[in-house]
Amino acid sequence: MDFQKILDEIQEDVQPYFGKGAVADYIPALARVSPDQFAMALRLADGTEYSVGSAETPFSIQSISKLFSLMLAMDIMGEDLWTRVGREPSGTAFNSLVQLEYENGIPRNPFINAGAIVVTDVIASHSANAPRRVADFVRQLSGNDQNRVDEEVALSEWEHGYRNAALANLLRSFNNITGDVDSVLDVYFRQCAITMNCLDLVRAVQPLVLGGHSPIANRQVLTQREAKRVNAIMLTCGLYDAVGNFAYSVGLPAKSGVGGGIVAVLPGQFSIAVWAPELDAAGNSLVGTRALELFTTKTGLSIF
Numbered sequence: 001m002d003f004q005k006i007l008d009e010i011q012e013d014v015q016p017y018f019g020k021g022a023v024a025d026y027i028p029a030l031a032r033v034s035p036d037q038f039a040m041a042l043r044l045a046d047g048t049e050y051s052v053g054s055a056e057t058p059f060s061i062q063s064i065s066k067l068f069s070l071m072l073a074m075d076i077m078g079e080d081l082w083t084r085v086g087r088e089p090s091g092t093a094f095n096s097l098v099q100l101e102y103e104n105g106i107p108r109n110p111f112i113n114a115g116a117i118v119v120t121d122v123i124a125s126h127s128a129n130a131p132r133r134v135a136d137f138v139r140q141l142s143g144n145d146q147n148r149v150d151e152e153v154a155l156s157e158w159e160h161g162y163r164n165a166a167l168a169n170l171l172r173s174f175n176n177i178t179g180d181v182d183s184v185l186d187v188y189f190r191q192c193a194i195t196m197n198c199l200d201l202v203r204a205v206q207p208l209v210l211g212g213h214s215p216i217a218n219r220q221v222l223t224q225r226e227a228k229r230v231n232a233i234m235l236t237c238g239l240y241d242a243v244g245n246f247a248y249s250v251g252l253p254a255k256s257g258v259g260g261g262i263v264a265v266l267p268g269q270f271s272i273a274v275w276a277p278e279l280d281a282a283g284n285s286l287v288g289t290r291a292l293e294l295f296t297t298k299t300g301l302s303i304f
């Protein structure tokens with residue numbers, strides 16, 4: 001299959017979709033991002049890579065970081081992690097407080113904010129320098145030392161993070177956060193503020209393609225079983241409240257972030273990442289979703 005030709009075609013095909021969404025505007029650093037950017041990268045299981053557009057331009061990974069912190073927390077706690085966070089889609093907004101209250105402080109899944117904050121607490125309580133640990137892990141997986149925390153974004157997350165602070169305090173009241181609330185939030189905001197590009201992302205998620213093995217870090221990052229489980233959670237919980245539509249139209253386990261990035265995998269075959277900053281009403285990259293849909297349609301490659 002001529003993957004480069006397919007990516008080039010997709011870049012052309014998505015042009016009419018620019019201008020139909022809106023960049024995230026809850027913090028100034030994201031609101032300033034130029035909306036007309038586009039990148040796509042593909043990495044096959046044998047290490048061959050293809051890309052189109054600004055595949056080396058770093059962007060704010062935001063909620064895609066929840067995927068890396070989950071991998072880290074599974075490595076730390078194993079199955080015990082699931083006593084503190086569930087594995088069901090939430091059917092509510094990613095930052096909702098209501099469900100957490102009536103489900104007694106056990107978040108539905110690790111990809112809504114409440115669940116990600118619990119995962120962050122697991123990492124924080126098992127690390128000498130937790131803020132560094134997530135970023136170090138990402139750098140190991142991507143092989144790119146330039147993947148750093150954007151301090152301006154991290155600070156803005158703090159300044160506008162009332163709802164996340166409310167979630168963290170509610171979790172603390174249920175004893176589902178063991179550490180100091182502000183320290184846990186600091187780690188959470190910093191992981192959201194990590195910057196990566198599309199090529200970094202397709203390299204960093206290779207353990208989800210290769211049964212837990214990272215060819216970049218040259219080690220087994222997850223067991224094969226854990227990799228399967230992370231993929232299952234991506235499929236059922238990775239796209240905010242649009243996960244059903246995404247499975248329907250794209251058909252790949254994926255994780256998105258409000259920076260406009262989406263990373264997806266076909267286990268055993270490839271990882272693919274797309275970045276286009278304008279979001280749809282659910283908070284997923286509008287052009288990015290369309291590009292991934294075109295990719296699975298043109299290639300006939302999806303988990304279904």
Ligand code: GLU
Nearest residue numbers: 062063113192257258259
């Ligand atoms: N930093 C954002 C928040 O916690 C993450 C947004 C996202 O990508 O979902 O609100």
